[in-house]
Amino acid sequence: MMAKGKLSDRQRNMLDFIQRYSRDQGYPPSIREIGEAVGISSTSVVNYNLNRLVEEGYLDRHQNVSRGLRLTDKMSTAVERLSGVLRVPLVGRIFAGQPVPLPGTDDPVFGADEGIELARGLLPVEDGLFALQVKGDSMIDAMVGDGDIVVMRRQPDWRNGDMVAVWLRGKEETTLKHIYKEGRRIRLQPANPTMQSFYVDDPSDVEVQGKVMLVVRQLQ
Amino acid sequence: MMAKGKLSDRQRNMLDFIQRYSRDQGYPPSIREIGEAVGISSTSVVNYNLNRLVEEGYLDRHQNVSRGLRLTDKMSTAVERLSGVLRVPLVGRIFAGQPVPLPGTDDPVFGADEGIELARGLLPVEDGLFALQVKGDSMIDAMVGDGDIVVMRRQPDWRNGDMVAVWLRGKEETTLKHIYKEGRRIRLQPANPTMQSFYVDDPSDVEVQGKVMLVVRQLQ
DNA sequence: CTTGACATAGAACGAATGTTCCGCTAGAAT
DNA sequence: ATTCTAGCGGAACATTCGTTCTATGTCAAG
Numbered sequence: 001m002m003a004k005g006k007l008s009d010r011q012r013n014m015l016d017f018i019q020r021y022s023r024d025q026g027y028p029p030s031i032r033e034i035g036e037a038v039g040i041s042s043t044s045v046v047n048y049n050l051n052r053l054v055e056e057g058y059l060d061r062h063q064n065v066s067r068g069l070r071l072t073d074k075m076s077t078a079v080e081r082l083s084g085v086l087r088v089p090l091v092g093r094i095f096a097g098q099p100v101p102l103p104g105t106d107d108p109v110f111g112a113d114e115g116i117e118l119a120r121g122l123l124p125v126e127d128g129l130f131a132l133q134v135k136g137d138s139m140i141d142a143m144v145g146d147g148d149i150v151v152m153r154r155q156p157d158w159r160n161g162d163m164v165a166v167w168l169r170g171k172e173e174t175t176l177k178h179i180y181k182e183g184r185r186i187r188l189q190p191a192n193p194t195m196q197s198f199y200v201d202d203p204s205d206v207e208v209q210g211k212v213m214l215v216v217r218q219l220q
Numbered sequence: 221m222m223a224k225g226k227l228s229d230r231q232r233n234m235l236d237f238i239q240r241y242s243r244d245q246g247y248p249p250s251i252r253e254i255g256e257a258v259g260i261s262s263t264s265v266v267n268y269n270l271n272r273l274v275e276e277g278y279l280d281r282h283q284n285v286s287r288g289l290r291l292t293d294k295m296s297t298a299v300e301r302l303s304g305v306l307r308v309p310l311v312g313r314i315f316a317g318q319p320v321p322l323p324g325t326d327d328p329v330f331g332a333d334e335g336i337e338l339a340r341g342l343l344p345v346e347d348g349l350f351a352l353q354v355k356g357d358s359m360i361d362a363m364v365g366d367g368d369i370v371v372m373r374r375q376p377d378w379r380n381g382d383m384v385a386v387w388l389r390g391k392e393e394t395t396l397k398h399i400y401k402e403g404r405r406i407r408l409q410p411a412n413p414t415m416q417s418f419y420v421d422d423p424s425d426v427e428v429q430g431k432v433m434l435v436v437r438q439l440q
Numbered sequence: 441c442t443t444g445a446c447a448t449a450g451a452a453c454g455a456a457t458g459t460t461c462c463g464c465t466a467g468a469a470t
Numbered sequence: 471a472t473t474c475t476a477g478c479g480g481a482a483c484a485t486t487c488g489t490t491c492t493a494t495g496t497c498a499a500g
Contacts, residue, residue: 008447026280026290027248030487042449047489049447060246066286066456066487070246119337122438137413143363143437145411163439191365193357217363217435218342219383228477250457262479267459269477286457286486 007056011049013038015058018069028069088116088131088151094165094174095135116149116216123213128154130210141190142176148217150176152210163191167207168200176212227276231269233258235278238289248289308336308371314352314359314385314394336369336436343433348374350430361410362396368437370396372430383411387427388420396432 007015017037021029029037035046050069053059062068116131123129134148142163144150150165158164160180166188167174177188182199186206189197200206227235237257241249249257255266270289273279282288336351343349354368362383364370370385378384380400386408387394397408402419406426409417420426 010447022246025282026242027285027287028246030286031489032487040448042451043488044450044490045448062245064455064488065247066250067247068488117339117342119339122337122436124440140363140412140414143360143365145363145413192360193365194360212439214439215435215437216342219432219434220344230477251459252457260478262481263458264460264480265478284458284485288458 007053007058008049010038010040011053014046014049015053015071018059019071022069022071028067030067088118088129090116090131090133090149092132093135094132094150095138116151118151118214118216123151125153125213129213130154138173139176141192141195143191144176144215145217148215150212151214151216153213155211156208158208158211163212165209165212167209169205169207170200174209179206179208227273227278228269230258230260231273234266234269235273235291238279239291242289242291248287250287308338308349308351310336310351310353310369312352313355314370336371338371338434338436343371345373345433349433350374358393359396361412361415363411364396364435365437368435370432371434371436373433375431376428378428378431383432385429385432387429389425389427390420394429399426399428 014034017034018029021033021037031043031046031050034050035041035043038046040046040049050059050061054061058072060070060072062070129151130153131149131151134144134146134150137146139145152165158179162179163176164179165174165176166179175188177190180187180189184201184203186200186203187197188200188206234254234257237254238249241253241257251263251266251270254270255261255263258266260266260269270279270281274281278292280290280292282290349371350373351369351371354364354366354370357366359365372385378399382399383396384399385394385396386399395408397410400407400409404421404423406420406423407417408420408426
């Protein structure tokens with residue numbers, strides 16, 4: 001008995017073809033076109049396998065609609081991988097004197113306002129990302145200059161060596177530093193190797209606002 | 221006489237509907253669906269206006285294909301997203317002690333070996349680009365650290381203020397600096413505003429190897 | 441061997457959909 | 471006024487396309 005979730009080569013070919021066809025033509029293929037592409041002479045067999053794919057969750061079909069196919073998210077994320085561009089919302093500016101302006105959790109993720117396009121290949125993850133533009137030269141010790149764009153990930157936990165945006169309660173300022181736990185103290189190390197680390201004795205004085213994933217500097 | 225390029229409200233509605241429908245359904249609407257959406261009872265009128273839109277360059281149509289519509293680039297941002305990734309060849313490493321390793325001009329641009337993916341939106345141009353990974357901390361005065369990726373453009377000329385990779389014949393080293401012509405001298409200014417510019421009296425001592433377009437720093 | 445589920449093929453059917461033709465109207469040009 | 475054209479509506483038509491039905495073959499379970 002074939003287990004749920006397994007696809008035959010034929011079905012894999014079909015998905016692949018639907019994907020390519022949709023991308024190239026701008027609309028999905030008909031049953032007969034699919035059949036011809038994967039070497040099936042009978043429309044009913046194509047129909048049969050399409051229904052299998054629907055059962056497995058790879059496809060949505062609309063009854064009695066010509067070319068009424070659509071790849072589900074399960075599949076279309078794979079397609080998006082092909083397209084490769086990720087849009088990260090640019091939620092504000094960051095500078096030393098203020099906490100990081102986090103994106104409101106209530107906001108619809110796809111706020112159509114402003115964003116920066118990145119190739120997916122640059123990031124290991126694509127959830128919870130947002131971008132900030134650095135204002136001023138206050139983060140030079142992190143080798144981040146005025147106008148640079150910092151892509152961060154909203155993330156409460158961190159691991160030794162991560163570069164994070166922290167709000168220092170005592171100093172009332174935001175900095176970008178590599179963070180390390182050393183005993184009960186926390187060490188914050190600038191990215192610039194010529195500069196000195198400094199230590200915070202009370203962990204509750206540092207508030208990690210996000211993990212820095214990427215820094216982009218556009219010249220011109 | 222209606223001039224080329226002008227669209228009636230009806231035609232604008234049609235484009236709008238096609239766009240929304242395609243996005244929501246995953247496939248384009250049929251003629252009759254368009255008619256119903258914009259309040260046209262006759263399929264021939266829809267057909268007529270679709271052909272007008274084709275003439276104006278907003279649509280592509282495929283004959284005898286149901287739902288054989290596609291928005292052209294002029295209209296479609298979705299299509300643009302699909303091709304939004306640019307692959308820039310990663311041709312080597314750069315550090316102070318060596319001239320910039322330029323890509324051989326004979327190389328096929330699309331060398332499938334190694335590359336970095338970038339969103340087209342990040343760069344104003346896409347020709348003559350190549351990427352180098354920075355080795356070591358010798359370019360900290362340009363706010364560029366170990367492991368950072370510098371995207372450059374092979375370009376002989378430069379303008380005041382450009383950040384360029386220069387080979388200093390006297391010092392036998394490569395640096396990234398903002399370059400300015402001041403009288404007969406050339407001023408090289410570090411990106412880090414806390415550091416001093418310095419001057420080169422003989423312009424032939426500086427060899428501009430390329431213009432820095434983008435700096436990307438991947439954390440983790 | 442028989443049975444039943446699974447996969448396939450071919451053909452016929454009917455619904456969905458694009459295409460074409462004819463007629464009508466309003467406004468601009470002659 | 472006449473002519474011309476863009477735009478519209480309705481209907482018939484032809485094709486595309488999804489759907490259904492029947493038949494065949496395979497393979498493992500009983």
